[in-house]
Amino acid sequence: DQQVKQNSPSLSVQEGRISILNCDYTNSMFDYFLWYKKYPAEGPTFLISISSIKDKNEDGRFTVFLNKSAKHLSLHIVPSQPGDSAVYFCAALRSGSARQLTFGSGTQLTVLP
Amino acid sequence: DAGVIQSPRHEVTEMGQEVTLRCKPISGHDYLFWYRQTMMRGLELLIYFNNNVPIDDSGMPEDRFSAKMPNASFSTLKIQPSEPRDSAVYFCASCGTGYLTEAFFGQGTRLTVV
16 A cells, blocks of 8 residues: 555656646655655655645745645746756655654656656 | 765666675764665665664565665665566665755666566
């Protein structure tokens, strides 16, 4: 049973436009959410996070939105750049003693020049 | 710090052979995680350690998989005997004890079992 789901395996966007990557979760105990970015032949790198006490967190071109009632979060990239082409993983964490991140299956974003 | 270091980067082995993957976490981090990435399941947590002690190994797929952390700067993931379905990219990650700090990943080991 996947507790974190990314239902779109791939997304293509034109350069300069907005990229929206979506993520759903089922475990209501999750209270911290992260997005990781992964290039081929590299490990995932942390991109941005949000605590469940917030509904939005912004960092430059990247904004993460959290809708707790819908158990949904999204990552917006504006404007999208070709260098943003990568696999994006959504991850969730239950704060406290448990530290393991539960990841979604990833979305391959391709930004077309 | 050089980050999380994994070796080897690539491993090709024959079915039935023993495979050992290695990881050096970031100095000062006391959580270490082993993940496996496959097309079907994405990133799966296999096992994680806190202060060198295994905390949760419920993700380890079978008894053929074992992991150790003999000290704070080294961990191994062993598969014995290996099978073709073990082919995947295996990642090691570490994080500190700060509240809700993110995990830092190594570059991964691409394992191919033929």
